Amino acid sequence: MHATIVALYQSREMLVTMYTREMGFDALLARILTELPELSSELRKAARFLVDHPDEVALVSMRVLAARSEVTPTTFVRLARRLGFGDWAALRKPFEDRLRSGKAPFAARADALVKRGSEAIFAESLRTTVANLAAAEAANGSEEIATACAILEKAQRIRVAGFRSCRAPAHALVYLCRMFRRDVTLLGGDGGAMEAELAALGKREAVVAIGFSPYSRELGPVMEAAQRHSVPIVAIVDSMAAPIARHADVTLRFSTDSPSFFPSVAAAMAIVEALAATMLARSGPAAAARVRETELELQAFGAYLPE
Structure with missing residues (x-):
């Protein structure tokens, strides 16, 4: 009986790993948002940072991300496993693929910007530039x-x-x-x-x-x-x-x-x-x-x- 339970658990883990290995950025984003309410406060803080700063996730080290999100580096490792990934590198891959693929066409982003309105964009642009310089x-x-x-x-x-x-x-x-x-x-x-x-x-x-x-x-x-x-x-x-x-x-x-x-x-x-x-x-x-x-x-x- 014990062996059967272990085998079922291993099979489930293999399926989860296969699924997450092929997961794209959009699917990962949806999964993070779904899991967010159930996460601990530390994991939630790390997850929100991933959602809000996808470019930084692809560009800088886990240690730098941890410092900026005010959590420990191991928090990102735990988050990766909580989401079904084998390690941090596997969780980071969809972010890298997103950046490499040039997602979010300029025209679509322009449409979104116009719908959003002009309030606070100037100040936000300057703050983002400061963050980009810190990332560099x-x-x-x-x-x-x-x-x-x-x-x-x-x-x-x-x-x-x-x-x-x-x-x-x-x-x-x-x-x-x-x-x-x-x-x-x-x-x-x-x-x-x-x-x-x-x-x-x-x-x-x-x-x-x-x-x-x-x-x-x-x-x-x-x-x-x-x-x-x-x-x-x-x-x-x-x-x-x-x-x-x-x-x-x-x-x-x-x-x-x-x-x-x-x-x-x-x-x-x-x-x-x-x-x-x-x-x-x-x-x-x-x-x-x-x-x-x-x-x-x-x-x-x-x-x-x-x-």
Whole structure:
């Protein structure tokens, strides 16, 4: 009798595991909301954080999530098991899949934003940006920053790739770095010769690729060319599961969470600004002197309005 009960229990556990393994984000969300009233106060707090911050769940570590939701890391492990998952990684997977798939089309989010009304959106957007910046700081450790800087410092030329909304942080990185080194260029910057630029990639160069889901198709040829020419890649992306992160030598992550209809690139801008500042600080007095020379040249060319 005891053996029969154990076998039935094991069979049930196997079915639950098989079900949760294939569970999508929407189904998981519905399950969390159904289970919420029956959870303990600590598990409920963790569950609510998952529901309210799905992008962060996919981007940052369990320890960081625990600190932000004011629970212990083991609470998330217990929540995963309470929901039928074998471990935290299994529970996190639907969140990663959601971010990778680019769910919530822009038009649908725009419709929802209009129906919601304009009250408090401005303030909420600013608060979300602050949270995204905190997430970027937590997700990118000193080791990743040092590795990225070492790759870029060693390169004889840096090629920066960013398209559509990621063109802004890509252009910012080029502009800032060119203040103290002349060998940084924007891929596709002249309006249509990117294929020739990629064909000319050399092993002593480096590529910085910036993107978030859904990823611009132009990034595909960039990554393929970098791999073909054995060029190191620094990826600045929204997820470790991003296609451009799979073959990167180092990955820096940012959150795109926003109450608006379009993902935010504020954290990506902050990362490239911080990366450029770190590179300059590591380059020493000679780089600072080049910034001074560049600034004087810009003033001589009349680049700035008189004050």
